[in-house]
Amino acid sequence: MAAQYTKGIAGIWDSEALILKAAAKTREAGFTKFEAISAYPVHGMEEACGIKRSWIPYVTFVAALIGGTAGLALTYWTSAVDWAVNVGGKPFFSLPAFIPIIFELTILFAALSSVGALFYACKIPRMDPPVIDPDLSCHKFAIFIPHNDVGYDEAKIEKMFKDLGANTVKKTEY
Amino acid sequence: MIKRNPLVLGNKTLKDVTDDICAPLERFPSKSWVAMFLGAKTLLLFYICILGAVVGVGIGLLGVTHPVFWGTMIVTFVFWIGIGHAGTLISAVLFLFRQKWRTSVARTAEAMTVFAVMTAGLFPLLHTGRPWLDYWLFPYPNQRGPLWVNFRSPLLWDVFAVSTYATVSMVFWYIGLVPDFATIKDRAKNKIRRSVYGALSLGWRGTAKNWSHYEMLYLLLAGLSTPLVLSVHTIVSFDFAVSNLPGWHTTIFPPYFVAGAIFSGFAMVVTLMTLVRIGFKEFQNYVTLDHMEVMNKIIMTTGMLVGYAYASEFFIAWYSGNPYERFVFVNRAFGPYGWSYWVMVSCNVLIPQIFWFKKMRRSIPVMFVVSIFVNIGMWFERFVITVTSLHRDFLPANWGMYQWSWFDTGVLVGSFGMFLTLFLLYLRLFPAVSIAEVKPVLHVGYDNEGGHH
Numbered sequence: 001m002a003a004q005y006t007k008g009i010a011g012i013w014d015s016e017a018l019i020l021k022a023a024a025k026t027r028e029a030g031f032t033k034f035e036a037i038s039a040y041p042v043h044g045m046e047e048a049c050g051i052k053r054s055w056i057p058y059v060t061f062v063a064a065l066i067g068g069t070a071g072l073a074l075t076y077w078t079s080a081v082d083w084a085v086n087v088g089g090k091p092f093f094s095l096p097a098f099i100p101i102i103f104e105l106t107i108l109f110a111a112l113s114s115v116g117a118l119f120y121a122c123k124i125p126r127m128d129p130p131v132i133d134p135d136l137s138c139h140k141f142a143i144f145i146p147h148n149d150v151g152y153d154e155a156k157i158e159k160m161f162k163d164l165g166a167n168t169v170k171k172t173e174y
Numbered sequence: 175m176i177k178r179n180p181l182v183l184g185n186k187t188l189k190d191v192t193d194d195i196c197a198p199l200e201r202f203p204s205k206s207w208v209a210m211f212l213g214a215k216t217l218l219l220f221y222i223c224i225l226g227a228v229v230g231v232g233i234g235l236l237g238v239t240h241p242v243f244w245g246t247m248i249v250t251f252v253f254w255i256g257i258g259h260a261g262t263l264i265s266a267v268l269f270l271f272r273q274k275w276r277t278s279v280a281r282t283a284e285a286m287t288v289f290a291v292m293t294a295g296l297f298p299l300l301h302t303g304r305p306w307l308d309y310w311l312f313p314y315p316n317q318r319g320p321l322w323v324n325f326r327s328p329l330l331w332d333v334f335a336v337s338t339y340a341t342v343s344m345v346f347w348y349i350g351l352v353p354d355f356a357t358i359k360d361r362a363k364n365k366i367r368r369s370v371y372g373a374l375s376l377g378w379r380g381t382a383k384n385w386s387h388y389e390m391l392y393l394l395l396a397g398l399s400t401p402l403v404l405s406v407h408t409i410v411s412f413d414f415a416v417s418n419l420p421g422w423h424t425t426i427f428p429p430y431f432v433a434g435a436i437f438s439g440f441a442m443v444v445t446l447m448t449l450v451r452i453g454f455k456e457f458q459n460y461v462t463l464d465h466m467e468v469m470n471k472i473i474m475t476t477g478m479l480v481g482y483a484y485a486s487e488f489f490i491a492w493y494s495g496n497p498y499e500r501f502v503f504v505n506r507a508f509g510p511y512g513w514s515y516w517v518m519v520s521c522n523v524l525i526p527q528i529f530w531f532k533k534m535r536r537s538i539p540v541m542f543v544v545s546i547f548v549n550i551g552m553w554f555e556r557f558v559i560t561v562t563s564l565h566r567d568f569l570p571a572n573w574g575m576y577q578w579s580w581f582d583t584g585v586l587v588g589s590f591g592m593f594l595t596l597f598l599l600y601l602r603l604f605p606a607v608s609i610a611e612v613k614p615v616l617h618v619g620y621d622n623e624g625g626h627h
Contacts, residue, residue, distance in 0.1 A: 023382070035379075035382065037381050038382070039353070039609075040385075040609075040610040040613040040614050041386075041389050041610070041614065042382070042385075045382045045385070045386075046386050051382055051386050053390075054386050054390035054391075056387055056390050056394065057390065074313065079322065079326075083319055094326050097326040098326075100331040100335065100409050100412075104334040104335055104338040107338055107342065107398050107402050108342065111341075111342045111345060111394075111399075112341070112345065114394050115391065118387055118388065122378070122379075122383075122384045122387055122388070124376040126377035127372075127377060129377045134361065136360075137357040137359075138192040138357060138360065139189040139192065
């Protein structure tokens with residue numbers, strides 16, 4: 001996927017507690033398009049940023065249904081319709097024997113579709129995303145507000161970030 | 175409230191965690207690693223030659239002959255598939271049960287799963303004797319009729335179970351690695367390293383929205399893998415249980431196989447983790463004695479489960495009043511293959527009992543030796559089930575012995591070469607402890623509330 005960079009301003013924090021507070025305050029200040037960046041999932045960040053519950057489970061559920069149906073259709077059509085062979089006097093449509101196939105295809109479809117959904121939701125894979133600070137994937141935390149967000153004012157944001165304990169504030173693109 | 179032991183020793187900061195876990199990837203390999211790698215790689219080359227001979231000349235090189243037509247290939251296949259199960263169990267089942275200690279061992283256990291399943295997968299393919307026709311196992315529209323596969327056959331259930339298991343565990347493992355690859359990319363000092371790990375990280379950015387989706391996906395994959403792992407060994411046990419052969423045709427097989435798989439898998443995790451701890455000193459703070467002790471407790475529990483299964487099989491053989499069934503079990507313990515039965519019982523039931531003593535559970539040399547014995551015992555369990563049931567069935571005309579050849583030894587020993595080569599490469603190229611998962615549990619045992627999350 002071609003990278004599209006957005007200009008904006010980022011504050012960088014050193015501690016988990018401060019970033020949580022900062023994310024909540026940024027949200028209260030009316031920003032809606034900001035991103036909170038961390039090296040690991042921070043507990044309570046979804047609430048602080050007002051992120052809704054992920055929609056991936058719906059994809060999983062539908063894909064599981066499709067997988068199960070595909071398994072049933074495949075075994076039924078091949079064994080009872082297209083090329084019905086009498087195996088040891090068993091019924092052409094031997095449902096109990098087909099359960100393992102149906103089960104495995106249910107899991108396979110559900111798992112792979114969920115991963116596909118993650119890729120779609122996170123817009124990955126993408127080449128070479130901009131790096132605000134290499135330490136963000138190690139021990140630092142950041143909030144990035146894009147220039148097209150509501151009430152974007154560099155001076156005000158910089159002051160707000162400083163007041164919230166950010167040790168660096170920089171103009172960057174992301 | 176009970177005070178928890180810290181999950182990570184040494185009062186590490188977030189930066190320490192990244193530095194420690196990335197260290198083995200970023201420094202020059204140690205002499206002991208190189209020595210082990212050369213050994214494993216030589217064994218792998220030997221394995222390739224042996225398999226080449228077996229494919230080129232035919233599986234007559236192995237000891238399979240009338241009446242034992244299932245031999246090393248099937249025994250070792252079931253063995254390696256079983257090894258894989260502990261990885262999924264640690265990463266999926268313990269995740270669902272909110273067992274935070276899993277974070278330190280999950281990555282390596284999952285890697286073990288992936289490599290064990292890869293090693294296992296070769297056996298049924300080669301066991302067909304004409305591996306170049308193995309694509310016949312897959313249902314696809316073809317010009318042979320169209321002749322479809324027989325979905326009533328347990329061997330076909332295996333194809334679906336093992337390939338789904340391999341795919342899902344690989345995906346689960348890789349998804350767990352993505353944020354860590356991004357960490358390594360950001361630390362990279364040279365361009366090649368940066369591009370390779372950058373590509374592997376898929377451009378992961380770690381925003382709160384991404385993490386929210388990511389955590390949901392991880393939960394879903396854990397939820398999907400849990401029934402999957404139980405189904406795989408259940409289906410492998412159907413290869414036996416669905417037949418009418420005395421000694422195989424038992425309803426206890428699915429749970430008994432699953433317990434055995436967990437047992438052998440955890441033993442392999444302990445074997446590998448002891449070596450990882452010795453080879454990479456910095457991991458001793460992450461994979462602590464507490465972690466090892468918990469795994470040893472699981473080994474002891476599942477060891478007793480399989481012990482119960484052995485006893486119950488005997489009881490049912492007697493209680494069923496079926497003379498064939500009764501004969502098979504008496505023959506198993508006291509017939510010509512009686513030695514293998516007693517190797518199995520000693521290694522799987524008696525030796526793990528040493529873990530009742532806390533001192534033994536926490537001793538690295540003791541657990542290393544016990545885990546090796548368990549692995550030997552579990553290989554023999556599959557040997558006992560496969561060979562002793564086949565070698566004497568209903569008719570004395572079908573009585574005979576398995577003609578073990580040195581090609582069988584080569585296949586068995588060589589498969590360890592493949593597994594260890596992959597595993598050693600993994601230790602040098604991928605972070606062996608999940609960086610992103612260990613960080614949130616750093617404070618467990620250090621704060622007054624006993625850790626939250």
